[in-house]
Amino acid sequence: MKRYIFSTDHKIIGIQFLFMSLLFFVLGGLLAMLIRWQLAWPSDPNHPVPILGQLMGWSKGVMPPDFYTMVFSMHATIMIFFVIIPLLVGVFGNYLIPLKIGAGDMAFPFLNGLAFWSALPAGSIILAGFFRPGGHAAAGWTVYPPLSAVMQNSGFGIAGAQFGNVLHPLGSTWPMTPVIMTFIALFMFVAYVCAYYVNLGNKVLDICVSVVLSLIGGIVITRGVQHAVFDGQSAWFLSITWLGFSSLMGAVNYLTTIIKLRCPGMTMFRLPLSIWSLFITSLLVLLATPVLAATLTMNLLDHLRLTSFYEPFNWVVTNVPQENSGGGFAIMHQHMFWFYSHPAVYIMILPAMGMVSDILAVFARKPIFGYRPMVYAMSGIAFLGFIVWAHHMFQSGMNPTLGTTFAVSTMFIAVPSAIKVFNWLGTLWGGNIRFEVPMLHAIAFVAMFTIGGLSGIFMASTAVDVHIHDTYFIVAHIHYVLFGGSMFGIFGAITFWYPKMFGRMMNNALGHIHFWLSFIAFNCTFFAMHILGIGGMPRRVADYTSYPTFAHFQPMNQFISMSAFTLGAVQILFVINFIGSWIWGKKAPGNPWEATTLEWNDCPSPPPHGNFAKTPVVHHGPYEYSSPLVEEDWLAQTRYVEGAENFVVKH
Amino acid sequence: MQQQTLSKHLFCKETTQVFQLIPLKRVSRFILFLIFGVLLALPARAADVLPGWGSWWLPPNHSAHGGDIDWLFKLIFWITMVTFVAVEIVLVVFCIKYRSRADRKKAHFTHGNTRLEMAWTLAPSVILAVLALLSKKVWDNYRYAPSSDDPHRAQVLVIGQQFKWNVIYPGPDGKFGRYLIWPKPTDANWPPGPDGKNPMFSGVKGPADFHNYEKARGQIATYIDTVNPLGKDFTDPDGKDDNYQGALARELILPAHRPIEVQLSSKDVIHDFFLPNFRVKLDAVPGMRGHIYFTSLITSKEREALSKKKYGIDELTELVSSPSKPDFHVIVNENENTEGAELYKVPHTSVKYWRYADKSKKTIVRDGGSISPAIAKQLKDAGVKEVYASEPGVWDLVCEELCGQGHGTMRGQVTFIDSDEYDKKGFDAQYHPTTKPSNLAALGAAQ
Numbered sequence A: 001m002k003r004y005i006f007s008t009d010h011k012i013i014g015i016q017f018l019f020m021s022l023l024f025f026v027l028g029g030l031l032a033m034l035i036r037w038q039l040a041w042p043s044d045p046n047h048p049v050p051i052l053g054q055l056m057g058w059s060k061g062v063m064p065p066d067f068y069t070m071v072f073s074m075h076a077t078i079m080i081f082f083v084i085i086p087l088l089v090g091v092f093g094n095y096l097i098p099l100k101i102g103a104g105d106m107a108f109p110f111l112n113g114l115a116f117w118s119a120l121p122a123g124s125i126i127l128a129g130f131f132r133p134g135g136h137a138a139a140g141w142t143v144y145p146p147l148s149a150v151m152q153n154s155g156f157g158i159a160g161a162q163f164g165n166v167l168h169p170l171g172s173t174w175p176m177t178p179v180i181m182t183f184i185a186l187f188m189f190v191a192y193v194c195a196y197y198v199n200l201g202n203k204v205l206d207i208c209v210s211v212v213l214s215l216i217g218g219i220v221i222t223r224g225v226q227h228a229v230f231d232g233q234s235a236w237f238l239s240i241t242w243l244g245f246s247s248l249m250g251a252v253n254y255l256t257t258i259i260k261l262r263c264p265g266m267t268m269f270r271l272p273l274s275i276w277s278l279f280i281t282s283l284l285v286l287l288a289t290p291v292l293a294a295t296l297t298m299n300l301l302d303h304l305r306l307t308s309f310y311e312p313f314n315w316v317v318t319n320v321p322q323e324n325s326g327g328g329f330a331i332m333h334q335h336m337f338w339f340y341s342h343p344a345v346y347i348m349i350l351p352a353m354g355m356v357s358d359i360l361a362v363f364a365r366k367p368i369f370g371y372r373p374m375v376y377a378m379s380g381i382a383f384l385g386f387i388v389w390a391h392h393m394f395q396s397g398m399n400p401t402l403g404t405t406f407a408v409s410t411m412f413i414a415v416p417s418a419i420k421v422f423n424w425l426g427t428l429w430g431g432n433i434r435f436e437v438p439m440l441h442a443i444a445f446v447a448m449f450t451i452g453g454l455s456g457i458f459m460a461s462t463a464v465d466v467h468i469h470d471t472y473f474i475v476a477h478i479h480y481v482l483f484g485g486s487m488f489g490i491f492g493a494i495t496f497w498y499p500k501m502f503g504r505m506m507n508n509a510l511g512h513i514h515f516w517l518s519f520i521a522f523n524c525t526f527f528a529m530h531i532l533g534i535g536g537m538p539r540r541v542a543d544y545t546s547y548p549t550f551a552h553f554q555p556m557n558q559f560i561s562m563s564a565f566t567l568g569a570v571q572i573l574f575v576i577n578f579i580g581s582w583i584w585g586k587k588a589p590g591n592p593w594e595a596t597t598l599e600w601n602d603c604p605s606p607p608p609h610g611n612f613a614k615t616p617v618v619h620h621g622p623y624e625y626s627s628p629l630v631e632e633d634w635l636a637q638t639r640y641v642e643g644a645e646n647f648v649v650k651h
Numbered sequence B: 001m002q003q004q005t006l007s008k009h010l011f012c013k014e015t016t017q018v019f020q021l022i023p024l025k026r027v028s029r030f031i032l033f034l035i036f037g038v039l040l041a042l043p044a045r046a047a048d049v050l051p052g053w054g055s056w057w058l059p060p061n062h063s064a065h066g067g068d069i070d071w072l073f074k075l076i077f078w079i080t081m082v083t084f085v086a087v088e089i090v091l092v093v094f095c096i097k098y099r100s101r102a103d104r105k106k107a108h109f110t111h112g113n114t115r116l117e118m119a120w121t122l123a124p125s126v127i128l129a130v131l132a133l134l135s136k137k138v139w140d141n142y143r144y145a146p147s148s149d150d151p152h153r154a155q156v157l158v159i160g161q162q163f164k165w166n167v168i169y170p171g172p173d174g175k176f177g178r179y180l181i182w183p184k185p186t187d188a189n190w191p192p193g194p195d196g197k198n199p200m201f202s203g204v205k206g207p208a209d210f211h212n213y214e215k216a217r218g219q220i221a222t223y224i225d226t227v228n229p230l231g232k233d234f235t236d237p238d239g240k241d242d243n244y245q246g247a248l249a250r251e252l253i254l255p256a257h258r259p260i261e262v263q264l265s266s267k268d269v270i271h272d273f274f275l276p277n278f279r280v281k282l283d284a285v286p287g288m289r290g291h292i293y294f295t296s297l298i299t300s301k302e303r304e305a306l307s308k309k310k311y312g313i314d315e316l317t318e319l320v321s322s323p324s325k326p327d328f329h330v331i332v333n334e335n336e337n338t339e340g341a342e343l344y345k346v347p348h349t350s351v352k353y354w355r356y357a358d359k360s361k362k363t364i365v366r367d368g369g370s371i372s373p374a375i376a377k378q379l380k381d382a383g384v385k386e387v388y389a390s391e392p393g394v395w396d397l398v399c400e401e402l403c404g405q406g407h408g409t410m411r412g413q414v415t416f417i418d419s420d421e422y423d424k425k426g427f428d429a430q431y432h433p434t435t436k437p438s439n440l441a442a443l444g445a446a447q
């Protein structure tokens, strides 16, 4: 029990996070398919939504606009908060940090486990939101008030209400499914704490007391949540705030571990770039997440009509003057939200950048080109990331001069991004490139991130942003950086470290097929969105064909949807490969890729509890590939060779 | 029992072999090509079934400042395009050139090059700094337009509301009154009406008389609904002459060739005022007043005239039934008529108009009517071979900020009329020659 479920072993916690986020990835992907269905045939009775249309009893199977609003809001929320961030930070932060710095575990193993067990209730609350009358949150992932302060069961979300009601025949109380789900998550949360803190000297007594405490804790907190979560939007606020605490626990842990637990010889500048990127990411999480927690708490209080931080005087909704309105400022939310969420977009890419650097070096059989500039570029991104937030608000009505200030800082954040791209190219230059599956994903990352970074420059210009703000151009940008960038980076990382995690090799052919199909379908899906955006097509609109200006985009939208369905279907190959290789895959050797870092050289696949049989000692940097000092084309970090360090410094 | 056999199957040697056999290089390549084909065929089919891929570039711009924005867009487009192509080519070339080969044992061993790093740090910095400066120039010219205190400008107050746009003009004094002020459940009196007196509503002097918070709120909602939907303060002298009647969800009429100031606010949630063809966008935020300035270079009439063309009936049918569904209006009058057109006199009245009629003398469409696929078919059946048609002179006003379930339906329309014609409407008469001669004289000198 303590070993596998309530484990404090960083590897198991990482894998737990992996399963949680992959499940959410499936849900988020299905929501995306719904979005694309609607956009290919907006409200077209000749193309009723398959399955769901009947299940919900929509007239002619056509998706109502408020349902669409809910679907894209939740797609973004789930993909950002429950897929990308946990995958990058939760999974690889956990799995890689101790292994790559030569530590037996995290600095605070218990806290680490707590981070996972508290992410779980956040996940179950966000799922419970779907079951609320009125449907789930439908104010976008950016939850701008006053819209997000509006109660959903007062004239909002009629079709959403249907959705809630189908799952929820009783009307006002919670249906059993989400209650049980939430209860189980909370029970496990308390049980985890009890497993380590209830220590009365008698094992049976301990278990009894723990179970009783967990039952009580689970019931009490579930009841509390049931009271606070009365509609989808409140579930959203509660869940994401809660998830923020989980992130913070992780961040504190990673920082301490990297600073304190490096093995002998592992100086900061001998850390692999993946560890540097996680270090910088953790700093961002530590500094930004409290702001998010504050923002969303204020949002939740506003939503409960207890306060009005964001609502001005004289605020009415559907002609009803709102209680407690007054004194607030709607734009304040945007400032605070983006103060978190801009650093958060770098939380969503920096670890991918770091891991891609590792993968590129391994398969190009070359040291990273410009290791230190890479570290400085990441630090630069982290610093600048805190002073660019208002580029999301150029057209929000804030002072135009402030817009110019942020345009300048935003332009300059493209510089470190460019440095990184050039250094990746430099790493490939003169290499001896092996096109294994992780390498393909890493190269795709570089190619796709370039597009996403370049489209950012358009929007960084205040003047050009006038035309493209909140159009599909933004959607194209975010998917090039988040899917083309982070997701390909994650695929690369999963395929790269899979042998280490599960002790099996992934199927090579399936991997290749999955990569190429994803890559092509991805570009067919998202490149065309630039064109829609240039044409001015608004995002978050259920039926753009009602605007004569945009009706002519329907064929292109159909093309995009077809490609998106393909992209979705192709991911099944990945699932097959992931599960299939676990069962039938070839046994993995300790170092299948001939890599230099500690996790490959100093422990078997998968590594045992405690990782290293004896503390490793590091003699040089992480990327000594093709070094002329040794026969092989790789020199492990722990292998001592006369003069290697001097050689590197001089070189 | 069953479970056991299942797991036996799962873990047996044969399954393992089958799974591990997939790596056969040729098979996988074949499958890859097959799926490639399907992948390309599917979307291509979608494109095939529906002709027309729409426009691939910026929509036509009709505003004075929009040209600069488009210019900057194109500049960034070319800079990023060149970078993009260069990076991707280098990437592909490196991948091919430096692929692992049997005869190469090791890669070129290097840790970097400081000079190169300097170069590729400085070059983008300089380019991006220049772009930032250019943006500032174009941006300031739009947001701090020189016309922002031009006394000749036309003003309009647009108030967003779920899910419509309300339009108020300042009237002859050129000043807006106060809006968006609502009674509160604790108020002793209803707000004064146009006569300056506090009215009775719902049988009481004020919401407080209900002595019941919820009931008062309900009645206030009815009051707002029926008496004062935009919360106008009737005591404000500036608002006395505002063109406010019919403000709800009306079409936005503005003068062309003259600076315009749009003031923006919202009643409930954040909306966004976006005119794609004029490169104008700003959020309408409750509790705030936004200002944007622009000048239209075209009137609706001019646009109609520009797009007027003679179409063959088959061509027109195809156009109006294509997915882009352009909204064509037929033109029939003394000057523009084709075979089959006639001047129709409504019996026993003096009304007459140009029209196309079918065999039983029923009107198919008259001058200015819009053409649907059905009408096009009737025209063809009636033997009409060609018609004059034009696109309508209205532009879409798009709400670009998510504002609730009806967000997608929050469409407004803008019409631009001649400046003189606009003056005659008295929406904004401070520039009318009879009310402000001195201003006009000053302007004449300035222009």
Ligand code: HEM
Residues within 6 Å of the ligand: A142, A345, A346, A348, A349, A391, A392, A393, A410, A411, A413, A414, A417, A452, A453, A454, A456, A457, A459, A460, A461, A465, A468, A469, A470, A474, A477, A478, A481, A482, A485, A486
């Ligand atoms: C070269 C660097 C980048 C620049 C200059 C840049 C610039 C911008 C700007 C100006 C916007 C706001 C556009 C608007 O709403 O009008 C934006 C939106 C966004 N960016 Fe970036 N960006 C960059 C890189 C990234 C990266 C690396 C990520 C994430 C991994 C990212 C994720 C996003 C997201 C998610 C949004 C949209 C948020 C929303 O409105 O939903 N960007 N970017």
Ligand SMILES: [Cu+2]
Residues within 6 Å of the ligand: A341, A342, A345, A388, A389, A391, A392
């Ligand atoms: Cu940003």
Ligand SMILES: [Cu+2]
Residues within 6 Å of the ligand: B160, B161, B163, B270, B271, B272, B399, B400, B401, B402, B403, B407, B410
């Ligand atoms: Cu709106």
